Structure formats: C-alpha cells, structure tokens
Amino acid sequence: MATARASRAIKLFGTEVPDGKKRILTAGPIDAMLDNGALRYIRYRGVEVLRGIAFLVRDKNWGTYGPMIEGLKVKQGRDSFSVSYTATCKDKTQGIRYEARIEANASGVVKFSATGTPLSDFLTNRTGFVVLHPLVGIVGEPVEILHTDGKQRRSRFPKFISPGQPVFEIRSLKHTVMPGVTATVLMEGNKFEMEDHRNWMDASYKTYVCSLLDPWPYTLKKGESFDQSITVTLDGKPAGKVARQGGGTVDVSLGGAAGKLPAIGVGIAMGEAKAALAKVALIAAASPAHLVCQIDGRNGGQAAAAATFAKLKARTGKPVTLEVILPAKAEARKEMAEIAAEVRSGGLDPDAVVVTQMHDLKSFQPNTPRPWGPTYEEMAAAARKEFPRAVLGGGMLSYFTELNRKPAPRGTFDFVTHTICPIVHAADDISVMETLESLPSIFTSTRNMMGKTPYHLGPSGIPCRDNPYGAAVASNPNNGRVCLADMDPRQRGLFAAAWNLGLVAAASRGALDAVTLGAATGLQGVIYRKARHAQPWFDANDAAVFPAFHVLAGLAPASGARLMRAESSSPSSVAALALKSKRGPVLWLANLTGKIQSVRIKGFSGAGDSHRLDEGSFVMAARTPDFLSRPGMRLKKVTQTELAPYAVVRIAAA
Structure with missing residues (x-):
C-alpha cells in the first residue's frame, strides 16, 4: 500500500543508512573533526591547515574498506585531546586490524600513529596513512620538502593539475598556513609520495604511503605487524589579525554579464535505451539540449540500440551525440566501418560522434606502456569517414585523470570531452560535496591543454559510470555510501540535486560549452523506474522523478542563456x-x-x-x-x- 510519508534520511540521501557521527575536538588554537576514526579539517585559529589525515586500507581494485571501529576512547581536555581505537577491515577472503592513537596539544602538535597487523595474507594496492593538503591558500604556493635520503628542496604545489606524482620519496612537507605560521607534516614508517588529488575531483593534494612506482597490488603477510605515524607541528605566531574561514551568513x-549557460544535456547508456524510450515523455518534458547515447563495439545489439536511439531522437526532437567505443582489436577504420554499418541499419543519424577505444577506458600511470590500440588521429580519421556530417569529439569517456595523462592533440577533434565522478576515493557526504571545489582546477587545466577547442563534459553524476582503476565497479547491495559503486542512493535524494546544481554553476564559471548530467534512467538516472536494487519510498509510491530531475528540467531549456x-x-x-x-x-x-x-x-x-x-x-x-x-x-x-x-x-x- 502506498504511503505519502518519506523519512528525512530518504528525502536527503535516498537511504536510511547513516553516514556516521562526527565530533569536533580542540587543543588550544587547534581544532579538528573526528570522523569514523579519521581527522579532517585540522585548523589553526580557524584557518585550515590540513584537509585530513586518515589510515586507509585499499583492495586490489582500489576500493576502500570501511573500518569496523571498536573500543573507541575520546578524551577532551582543557588544552588537549586524545583518541584511541581498534579497527578491523575485512571481506570474505582477507582481513587486517590496526591500533590507532591520536594526540594533540595546545603547543601546536598533532600526532596520529597506527600499528597494523594482517589477520591473513592481505592483498592490497595501498594500506596506511594519507595526508590531504587543502586547495584554498595552497594551490601554486611554496612547499619545503624533506626527502627520505635527507635532502631538502623548495618547490610549489602545482597550479595546473599534475598528471603524475609531483613529489616522490617524502619524509616531511612544510608550508605557510598564514603570515608568521608554518606547518610541518612529518611522515614515518615508510616512504611517502604525493599525487595531485584534483585529478579525481578530490579537493586536495594527497600524500600517501608507499609508491605507485613499486609493484601493486602487494601482499602484507599474516601476523607481520608494522608501524606508521604522522606528526603535524605548527610553528610561529600570526603576524596580524587572523581572518577565520567560513561561518555566519x-x-x-x-553583477554584470558572465558568458553563457552551457548546453545542458542528459546521458542514455546503451543498456538503458529501451527503459529511456519507455520514459520518453518525461525526457522530452525536461527538454535537454542533447542526448548523449553510447554504442559499445565490444557488445552485441548495436543496431537495436541505434534504432531505439533514433526513436528517442525523433520523439524528443533533440540532437544525439553518439559515443562509440572501438574494441581495439583491429585497425580503427575497419572497426569504425563495422559499427557505423550497425548504426545506419538502425536508422540513426547522429549529430555528433565521440570516438574512443577500449584501452582508454582504463587508467595508466604516466610514461608506462599501454596495450596496442588506435591513436587519436586514426580514430578521428575513421570517424570522419563514416560520419562526415557529424561534429566530432574525442578525449576520454573516463575521467579527467585519463585525459590529463593522454591529452588529445590540438586540432584533431571539433570538441574535447571527459567525465567526472565524485566517489573515486571517498564516498561520505562531506567528501562528495567537497569535490565541487576541485572543478575550477579541472576546467582550467583542461583549457590549458586544449586551448580554444570547445569543451564538453560527458555524462557525469554521483554514481560511478565505469571504473578505470579496477576490473569492475563496486557493488552496493545495501544502499550504502560506497566508493566506485555504480549505484549511489543519494542520486535519489535532495543531495544529488544540490550537487548537480553545484556542478552546473562551476561549469558555467569555467565557460564550458556543454554539460551532460548523468542519465535519464538507470543507476545514474534522474527519472524513476523499477530496478533490481531497492529504492526506498520510491518503490512503494507513485513517484515519477528524483529531485535532480528538476535541476535538469529547470536549466536545460535555458541552454545558451546569458x-x-x-x-x-x-x-x-x-x-x-x-x-x-x-x-x-x-x-x-x-x-x-x-x-x-x-x-x-x-x-x-x-x-x-x-x-x-x-x-x-x-x-x-x-x-x-x-x-x-x-x-x-x-x-x-x-x-x-x-x-x-x-x-x-x-x-x-x-
């Protein structure tokens, strides 16, 4: 029986699963948030010093285990605080336990230490501490580096997003927090290196244990304990009045004119073609500027999917951008000709085509060998031959990271594209919203690569469209908050509507030419339909759309507006x-x-x-x-x- 009642959690997040309790701890001029065993927002006199410190356990697909915390003890003193707990990370095949302790005092020292003990042989891509430096006041600014060999040097945090690691073999990093005050982060227990976390939408520079230059995944042997620690030391006195960040109204x-609203479209996955056609009236009502559809040359049913896309185009009156994935087993011209024949037999005449190949759906470290596959130039030539009237796009169907590591040569395509995903490294509510802070850097860095070439953001939403970093996307059977999962319950809540508006606002300031929001239906969808996974409240009521639909429907008709x-x-x-x-x-x-x-x-x-x-x-x-x-x-x-x-x-x- 249908009920009109929806819980607050369902309205906000689409799930009853809680995000976890958080607590603010203070030590004199220092304050920090304790969140599921990690520290975040470490501040000095209200100014952010570090975005976070956490002990993380990753699996062989870069999935992040959620720690099961026991024996949590928190002591808040007058000018200090301490935290201790035991955490276990495990799945059906392996497990690890670590003892953690955090101590902070008013003299400006915060120490986070951990002792890890594998409960079995433990296969991992990375296990240990990560330190996050924030973006505000940090981007492009100086940093002093102490390397593991004892050598010191001065450098800067990257302005444009670095495709590879900007710093290796780190023992400590020192930066200016405010005039007169510096923060030194000492990292012990192993070597550390930095990556530009903005590549994956994270609003930080991340310094992590071990090195991606070493083989991974690697095995931690059962019963062999190891120690790691992070010590933050604040030195100096503020030179003048300190302006606190945030708070208040x-x-x-x-103000005046600020360009044009990007063309706002919506995605339609190959496997969602029929479901989208069943909801075509709602898609038409939203009036997207374009439909981004996909033909995967590795899969059958290409002609049938193309025929459905043609019907969607006819019934909505909207142009179709067709993403084409080449299997990369033969020359581009041969594979493109075969796929184009299927598309034509389905009666689809795409207005634009984005061409890529299967190996570019996966991520590779800079300067490492890639499997054989057609080049950007070969794919572009093949696509122009088969679709001579279509506007041609290229780049990546995966994320900015992959485009940053393999930029499309200028002049090859009529527009350049990539997508984004906010749940690659963290999936809690705060971290997902924080990803919007990284967008100005992503858009500026892409413009720096591509020049004046038109810039289209491909289908992007909170759920993970694909996993470039592992064999598959993560499963999420219990409506939780899971990294790299293709189903995220917040897509059904107000949370996603707010995130999508934040995305469009940032893209507008970045002068993007087009933005495609997630999908019409399915796991990234804005329109409700029955699914194999539970959709609390929506499944029991006469719901038609999710809140994010109204962001699409409210903005898409205004595409190109001043x-x-x-x-x-x-x-x-x-x-x-x-x-x-x-x-x-x-x-x-x-x-x-x-x-x-x-x-x-x-x-x-x-x-x-x-x-x-x-x-x-x-x-x-x-x-x-x-x-x-x-x-x-x-x-x-x-x-x-x-x-x-x-x-x-x-x-x-x-």
Missing part, C-alpha cells in the same frame, strides 16, 4: 548560478551542507517568484515532473533567504 552578490555574475562568499556552503531573462535575474541557489544556511542576496532588484526543492516539497516534487512550472511563492523583495539542508531554490524575477 553567506552573501550572494549578483549568465550574470553570481558570487557566493562561501562557495563550499552555497552554490549560486544566475541567468538573465527578459524580466530580470533567475537565481539558483543550492545548500551544499547538512546545516541550515542563511543567505543574504545583493543585486536582485524587484519582486521574485520562488520555488523550493527541499524536505517540505520532496513528495510533491517526486510526483510532479512539472513542479517548477507550478505557481511559486511571491517575494516582494529578494534580499535574503534561508536554505534547508541540501535544498535547491530558484528565484525568478516577477
């Missing part, structure tokens, strides 16, 4: 996007946090009509695809508003 200021400058004083808390309409501004806001955010709006003159996508409207929005077309709340003056957790608000000039 968020100011959103509107943008206004919209600056948020706390972009990690509130995302802002403003369009220019005949009546005046159309302001979109998204709360990227689990807390209520008060927003002060500047530069919006006159009255406005407000639509709120939040806990209060969740049920109606799920059942009403034209939710944004219904009458909104009239605001006589648009000067301030309050955003509930993960709420999305649209305010249009009346």
Whole structure:
C-alpha cells in the first residue's frame, strides 16, 4: 500500500543508512573533526591547515574498506585531546586490524600513529596513512620538502593539475598556513609520495604511503605487524589579525554579464535505451539540449540500440551525440566501418560522434606502456569517414585523470570531452560535496591543454559510470555510501540535486560549452523506474522523478542563456548560478551542507517568484515532473533567504 510519508534520511540521501557521527575536538588554537576514526579539517585559529589525515586500507581494485571501529576512547581536555581505537577491515577472503592513537596539544602538535597487523595474507594496492593538503591558500604556493635520503628542496604545489606524482620519496612537507605560521607534516614508517588529488575531483593534494612506482597490488603477510605515524607541528605566531574561514551568513552578490549557460544535456547508456524510450515523455518534458547515447563495439545489439536511439531522437526532437567505443582489436577504420554499418541499419543519424577505444577506458600511470590500440588521429580519421556530417569529439569517456595523462592533440577533434565522478576515493557526504571545489582546477587545466577547442563534459553524476582503476565497479547491495559503486542512493535524494546544481554553476564559471548530467534512467538516472536494487519510498509510491530531475528540467531549456555574475562568499556552503531573462535575474541557489544556511542576496532588484526543492516539497516534487512550472511563492523583495539542508531554490524575477 502506498504511503505519502518519506523519512528525512530518504528525502536527503535516498537511504536510511547513516553516514556516521562526527565530533569536533580542540587543543588550544587547534581544532579538528573526528570522523569514523579519521581527522579532517585540522585548523589553526580557524584557518585550515590540513584537509585530513586518515589510515586507509585499499583492495586490489582500489576500493576502500570501511573500518569496523571498536573500543573507541575520546578524551577532551582543557588544552588537549586524545583518541584511541581498534579497527578491523575485512571481506570474505582477507582481513587486517590496526591500533590507532591520536594526540594533540595546545603547543601546536598533532600526532596520529597506527600499528597494523594482517589477520591473513592481505592483498592490497595501498594500506596506511594519507595526508590531504587543502586547495584554498595552497594551490601554486611554496612547499619545503624533506626527502627520505635527507635532502631538502623548495618547490610549489602545482597550479595546473599534475598528471603524475609531483613529489616522490617524502619524509616531511612544510608550508605557510598564514603570515608568521608554518606547518610541518612529518611522515614515518615508510616512504611517502604525493599525487595531485584534483585529478579525481578530490579537493586536495594527497600524500600517501608507499609508491605507485613499486609493484601493486602487494601482499602484507599474516601476523607481520608494522608501524606508521604522522606528526603535524605548527610553528610561529600570526603576524596580524587572523581572518577565520567560513561561518555566519553567506552573501550572494549578483553583477554584470558572465558568458553563457552551457548546453545542458542528459546521458542514455546503451543498456538503458529501451527503459529511456519507455520514459520518453518525461525526457522530452525536461527538454535537454542533447542526448548523449553510447554504442559499445565490444557488445552485441548495436543496431537495436541505434534504432531505439533514433526513436528517442525523433520523439524528443533533440540532437544525439553518439559515443562509440572501438574494441581495439583491429585497425580503427575497419572497426569504425563495422559499427557505423550497425548504426545506419538502425536508422540513426547522429549529430555528433565521440570516438574512443577500449584501452582508454582504463587508467595508466604516466610514461608506462599501454596495450596496442588506435591513436587519436586514426580514430578521428575513421570517424570522419563514416560520419562526415557529424561534429566530432574525442578525449576520454573516463575521467579527467585519463585525459590529463593522454591529452588529445590540438586540432584533431571539433570538441574535447571527459567525465567526472565524485566517489573515486571517498564516498561520505562531506567528501562528495567537497569535490565541487576541485572543478575550477579541472576546467582550467583542461583549457590549458586544449586551448580554444570547445569543451564538453560527458555524462557525469554521483554514481560511478565505469571504473578505470579496477576490473569492475563496486557493488552496493545495501544502499550504502560506497566508493566506485555504480549505484549511489543519494542520486535519489535532495543531495544529488544540490550537487548537480553545484556542478552546473562551476561549469558555467569555467565557460564550458556543454554539460551532460548523468542519465535519464538507470543507476545514474534522474527519472524513476523499477530496478533490481531497492529504492526506498520510491518503490512503494507513485513517484515519477528524483529531485535532480528538476535541476535538469529547470536549466536545460535555458541552454545558451546569458549568465550574470553570481558570487557566493562561501562557495563550499552555497552554490549560486544566475541567468538573465527578459524580466530580470533567475537565481539558483543550492545548500551544499547538512546545516541550515542563511543567505543574504545583493543585486536582485524587484519582486521574485520562488520555488523550493527541499524536505517540505520532496513528495510533491517526486510526483510532479512539472513542479517548477507550478505557481511559486511571491517575494516582494529578494534580499535574503534561508536554505534547508541540501535544498535547491530558484528565484525568478516577477
């Protein structure tokens, strides 16, 4: 029997599975958040020093184990704190246990140590500490490096995203936190090296134990214990008044012209063609600027999929961009000719084609051998021969990382593309929203590679579209928060709507030409359909769409519209996007946090009509695809508003 009730957790996250409790600990001028055994947001006088320190256990596919913590003891003193616990990471075949201790004092020292003991022979790509340096105040700034051989040198954190490791053989890193204060991070127990975490959307530079230059996966022998530690030492005194980061009312200021809104489209996977056709009326109602469909040359049923894509194109009236994956077993011209024949037999005439080959779906370290496969130039020539009227795209169907490590030669394609995924390294709520902070660096770095070539972001959402780093995507049978999983319950919640608006806002500031949001249906979908996995509340009610659908439906019809400058004083808390309409501004806001955010709006003159996508409207929005077309709340003056957790608000000039 259907029920109109949906829990708060379902509304926000699409699942009843909790994210884990967090606690703020203080030691004089130092504070940090304790989160599932890790430290995050280590601050000095309110200024972020490190984004996090964690002891992580990875499997052979780069999946991250969730630690089972026992015996947790937390002592909060007047000017110090300490934490100790035992954690176990295991699956059906192997396990490891580690004893952890954290100590911090008011003199400016934080130490995190661990002793690990494999319970069996343990196959891992990496097990041990990672240290995350934040982006704000760090990108492009100096760093002093002490290497494992005792040599010291000065360098800088990369400005453009480094495709490989910028620093090897690390013993310590020292950077300036604020004028007069430095932080030294000492790493002991093994060698460490740094990677530019922004490659994978993480909002940090990551320094991790061991080296990717060494063979992996490797085996930790049963019963052979090992020790590691991280010590952070803050030195000096602030030179002047310290401006605390974050907190308080968020100011959103509107200003002059700021380019155009990218073309907003939606993806349709090859395996979702029939399901998407069954929901074609809703796809048409959302009015995406384009449909990104896919033909995988390794799979059968190509003509049938092409025929369904042709029907979707005809019934929506929208152009189709066709992703083509070559099997890379023969020359590009031969494989492309065979696939093109199947596409034509299905009656599909794609408006654009993106060509890639199967080996480029996987990740390779810079300067390492790759399997044989056609080159960018060979694939481009083959695609232009078979689809002479189509606009030709190239790059990667995988993530920015892979494009950064194998850039497409300038002039080869009419546009360049890649996708993104926010759950590669961490899947907790805070980390997923933090990934939006990395987008300016990703977009700037891609422009630096590609120059003025048009830039399209391929189908991207919270769930993992594919896993370039392992044999397969991770399973998520229990609606949890799982790294590299192709099903993420938050795709069904307000959380995804807020994340998607943050994505479009960042892409607009980055002057991208096109952005494709996830998928119409399926695991990355914005439209509800019955599935093999449980979809709490949606399965028992007459729901039609997920909250993210309304971001697509609200923005896609405005593709190419003029943008206004919209600056948020706390972009990690509130995302802002403003369009220019005949009546005046159309302001979109998204709360990227689990807390209520008060927003002060500047530069919006006159009255406005407000639509709120939040806990209060969740049920109606799920059942009403034209939710944004219904009458909104009239605001006589648009000067301030309050955003509930993960709420999305649209305010249009009346």
